[in-house]
Amino acid sequence: MRRYETIFIASPTLTDEQSDELVKQFEGIIAEQGGELLKTDKWGRKKLAYEVQKFSEGYYTLFEMNAGPDLIAELERRFRNHDAVIKFLSVRMDEADKAAGRAKQRIERESKRKAQAGIKDRAPEEVVG
Known part of the structure; x- marks a missing residue:
C-alpha cells in the first residue's frame, strides 16, 4: 500500500452538518475499499484562489491514507460523480519522500x-x- 494525500473542496451551499456527512461518506468509501485512513483534517469553509463552478468559497477536507491505486481511482470517480464536490486532488506522498531522500x-x-x-x-x- 502507498501513502496518499487527497484534498477535496465541497460546495459552499452545504450546511456544516451536510459537509460533515459528506466527509463521513467518503471516509466510509475508503474503509470499504480496504484503505487505511491515517488522518482526516477538516479545514472548514475557506475562500478559493479563483472561482470554481461560479463559487468563490468551499469546504476544504484533507485525507491522509494508505491505499492502493484502485482505491484512489474509485474515490476520484465518486468525487467526479458527486454534485457537492467542486474540486479534488490526490497526491502520492511516498514518491515525494523518496525524492527528498x-x-x-x-x-x-x-x-x-x-x-x-x-x-x-x-x-x-x-x-x-
Missing part, C-alpha cells in the same frame, strides 16, 4: 567528496554575504 543523499555525497579533495564547504551565510 535522494536529494539528501546527493548532498551528503558531495560534501564527502569535497572533504576528501580538501575543498572547504562554505556555509550559506558566507555565500549570501
